[in-house]
């Protein structure tokens with residue numbers, strides 16, 4: 407009998423994308439995220455600004471300028487999330503509010519309407535997410551060579567998956583693995599879910615989620631988070647792998663260091679296998 411492949415492979419087999427081109431030929435068709443329509447720059451910015459201004463003008467004509475302002479900002483934020491590159495993203499995001507301010511179009515707005523501008527920001531970056539790690543995406547080639555060291559795990563967690571760039575890099579390495587992304591920001595979690603149909607993305611706290619079901623946990627957080635991540639891996643996933651972009655676990659010898667990308671190395675740690683309590687704690691130090 408032919409076992410049915412897991413759902414993420416069935417779905418993606420109908421929708422090949424550029425991501426699959428890097429797969430080795432002996433592997434089944436790799437799952438991939440939804441392919442992105444690549445508009446040449448600056449078309450994405452012009453389209454985003456036009457949309458924002460249309461929403462603002464239409465709502466203002468109906469005497470709802472604050473609603474129009476909020477919709478225009480939300481549209482700008484959504485459009486910015488789909489653009490590659492920090493500066494381009496900023497241009498798309500700031501184009502509408504900056505031009506509205508410069509043209510005096512906001513004079514009809516009450517001062518508190520500017521607070522509305524903070525709402526998308528708070529939605530995108532709730533305080534806890536900002537404190538644990540601000541948003542920096544995993545570069546596309548950052549995890550290259552990981553599979554050669556770990557083999558292909560059955561289940562992989564990306565702890566703090568942002569917009570899903572790390573999930574895309576994991577998918578390049580692990581075409582068949584079940585990928586799970588956890589993200590505290592509701593907006594980023596929603597966008598990651600839309601972008602990475604080949605993974606399960608949930609909104610949640612990486613520290614509250616049990617890691618025991620995963621053979622490998624990948625994270626790109628902050629230096630301060632690493633001792634906590636190591637302690638959690640030691641307690642919950644004996645024999646598993648912890649892969650961290652850029653940041654080391656202080657005092658713990660990594661199993662390997664990979665070149666990573668953009669000057670950010672990838673550190674790979676092997677969690678000691680099951681040992682009785684105090685021995686496990688000692689081995690993890």
Ligand SMILES: C[S@@+](CC[C@H](N)C(=O)[O-])C[C@H]1O[C@@H](n2cnc3c(N)ncnc32)[C@H](O)[C@@H]1O
Nearest residue numbers: 535538542543544566567568571572590611612
């Ligand atoms: C440096 S970004 C990396 C994003 C993604 N991993 C990537 O490499 O493309 C860190 C992400 O972790 C998220 N984050 C921080 N603390 C978190 C927590 N306690 N639970 C879930 N997500 C968290 C942040 O919101 C942010 O999106």
